[in-house]
Amino acid sequence: SEFTRNRLSGNEGIKNTLFSFISIEQTGGRKAIIGTFSAHATVLGAKNLELSGDYPGYWERRIENKIADLAMFCGGSMGSQSPVGSKDGFENAELIGETLAERTVEKLAGIRKQERNILTSLSLKIDLPEYHFRLSKNRNLTTGISNILMISPKNVYLQGLRINNLLWIFTPGDFSGEYAAELRNELSNKGFEAIVSGYNGSYIGYIIPGKYFYTKHYEPLMMGWFGPTMGDYAMDLIEKITQSLSECK
Numbered sequence: 001s002e003f004t005r006n007r008l009s010g011n012e013g014i015k016n017t018l019f020s021f022i023s024i025e026q027t028g029g030r031k032a033i034i035g036t037f038s039a040h041a042t043v044l045g046a047k048n049l050e051l052s053g054d055y056p057g058y059w060e061r062r063i064e065n066k067i068a069d070l071a072m073f074c075g076g077s078m079g080s081q082s083p084v085g086s087k088d089g090f091e092n093a094e095l096i097g098e099t100l101a102e103r104t105v106e107k108l109a110g111i112r113k114q115e116r117n118i119l120t121s122l123s124l125k126i127d128l129p130e131y132h133f134r135l136s137k138n139r140n141l142t143t144g145i146s147n148i149l150m151i152s153p154k155n156v157y158l159q160g161l162r163i164n165n166l167l168w169i170f171t172p173g174d175f176s177g178e179y180a181a182e183l184r185n186e187l188s189n190k191g192f193e194a195i196v197s198g199y200n201g202s203y204i205g206y207i208i209p210g211k212y213f214y215t216k217h218y219e220p221l222m223m224g225w226f227g228p229t230m231g232d233y234a235m236d237l238i239e240k241i242t243q244s245l246s247e248c249k
Contacts, residue, residue, distance in 0.1 A: 004177075034071075075199055
């Protein structure tokens, strides 16, 4: 929790603070670790013009140096979640990435791998609402002009993967860390773990709770392309996906 903050409601707001990972081991011993965290990989900021893996790059290198043949980082529910730390620049990226790596290694020691696993997936193509570009609180750009300025995304999917009691949801945008925490808590009551990742396939902007839509933050003001109900719409579809996946035997 010390490495992320909710930039819409402040550091005390709801955050998705868990670092989640999957450990895979082949017959013969080669190992891979897939990790995911919900703080944007923007520790270095806009002034840094060097090519860099930011904190995920430090996490991957430390994991591969210590315990795995392959480490792969996937962005989590990064909507509204910014990285924080006690240092600056590359030192802060190193602090976050390597601390997350050390904690991953610690947790790996207590994991019991399973040879037989439930594995299933589901893809749902979704219909998008009309564009809802804001000009002010009470005014939107007309749909016709919006469609001229920006072509509506095609082939937009929500997808889900089940591995035993893990449900991993993939969304086509910056998905809210608040929504992900809510989903994780709901599924925990049913005996499932949950991960949500964004940037899957197409891109439809920020998927955040409607209560933030008329604030002045750039996420709803500039990137909330499909109106104040887009977040609830996506969550409703995700709940249907998780329900279907959880019922598979």
